[in-house]
Structure formats: structure tokens, C-alpha cells
Amino acid sequence: MADIFTVIADPTRRDLLGVLLRSSAGETSVGEMVTELGVSQPTVSKHLRVLRDAGLVRVREKGQHRYYSVDPEPLLAASDWLAPFVEEARPGVPLNPAGLVALPARGPGVPLPAPLRRAAENLPDVGEVGTTLGRVVAGAQNRIPGPIKKRLGHREQG
Incomplete structure (x- = not known):
């Protein structure tokens, strides 16, 4: 169960x-997900591999293309496990058929259990995280080449 929550x-x-869930065809190509989410193909592929390894998505190969769809079974098992906690946290609040409370801040997509929703609401703003990460990477790019060149130069002489 913990693996699903980590994923x-x-x-x-x-x-x-969410993209896969909203797919009118029931499955979506990697290229369509790249376009819809605006992230790189390697990033999408990396995350799809994690989802596939956790059993959360299925893949169908056709030539060089891969089409993905949601496998709801692991999510239903997680939902069943979470349902008593959601009911305890929100007594009397009706749950959707999957037993989950939708996350209004994220708009349409995969509904999240209330405990995960509360955790997500406490995360820093994505823009701030991106800016901070960009500054750290830029600083690292400026600091790393010198020591690497020195080390490589030292090996070549030795």
C-alpha cells in the first residue's frame, strides 16, 4: 500500500x-501527454515508468508508439483503505463513488483523498519551488566545472 501512496x-x-482519466479514447499516447502537460518527453516517460511499475497504468504498444490507460484496481484498493480515515475527518460529507473527496484547488483531474489534499495544500507554491531550484542549479553549474576540470587534468598528467 505504501508504494501506491509514494507514487x-x-x-x-x-x-x-488525470490526463489518462479524462481521455475520451480511454488511452493516451506519450506525445499527447507531453503536449497537454507541457513537460518534456523524457520526464513523461520517466513518470509513466514509475506508474507502470506500481501497476497504476497499462501500456499498449503499436509500432514505435505507446498508449497508456489507467488501471483503477490499485487506486480502488488505496481508496478502500483510506475511506475510514476520510469519513473520520469529514463526517457526513458525501464521498464520490470511488470513496474519494475531490481536490477543488487542482481543478478537474484525479480526485485525491482528503489527507493527501491537506498535505498538498501545505506545499510551497510551485513557482517558488521552480525559482529556487533554478537558482540552485545555476549556482551549481558555475561552481562545478572548475573542480572537475582540475580533477580531470590531474588524472591526465598522472
Whole structure:
């Protein structure tokens, strides 16, 4: 059970599940997900592999293309496990058929259990995280080449 929660804790993977859930064809190609989410193909593929390994998505190959769809069974098992906690946290609040409370802040997509929704609401703003990460990466890019060049130069001489 913990593996499923770890997998769906990542916002990109939740977004991918949302895209797959909303697919009118029942399945979506990697290229369509890249376009819809505006993230790179390697990023989408990496997260889809994690979802596939956790049994949350199915894949169908056709030539060089891969089409993904949601496998609801693991999510239903997680929902069943979470239902008593959701009921305890929100007594009298009707749950949808899957037993989950939708996350209004994220708009349409995969509904999240109330405990995960509360955790997501406490996360820092995505823009702030991106800005901070960008600054750290830029600083690292400026600091790393010197020591690496020195180390490589030292090996070549030795």
C-alpha cells in the first residue's frame, strides 16, 4: 500500500493520471501527454515508468508508439483503505463513488483523498519551488566545472 501512496505523492504523476482519466479514447499516447502537460518527453516517460511499475497504468504498444490507460484496481484498493480515515475527518460529507473527496484547488483531474489534499495544500507554491531550484542549479553549474576540470587534468598528467 505504501508504494501506491509514494507514487501518487508526486504532482507530475497525479497530473498524468488525470490526463489518462479524462481521455475520451480511454488511452493516451506519450506525445499527447507531453503536449497537454507541457513537460518534456523524457520526464513523461520517466513518470509513466514509475506508474507502470506500481501497476497504476497499462501500456499498449503499436509500432514505435505507446498508449497508456489507467488501471483503477490499485487506486480502488488505496481508496478502500483510506475511506475510514476520510469519513473520520469529514463526517457526513458525501464521498464520490470511488470513496474519494475531490481536490477543488487542482481543478478537474484525479480526485485525491482528503489527507493527501491537506498535505498538498501545505506545499510551497510551485513557482517558488521552480525559482529556487533554478537558482540552485545555476549556482551549481558555475561552481562545478572548475573542480572537475582540475580533477580531470590531474588524472591526465598522472
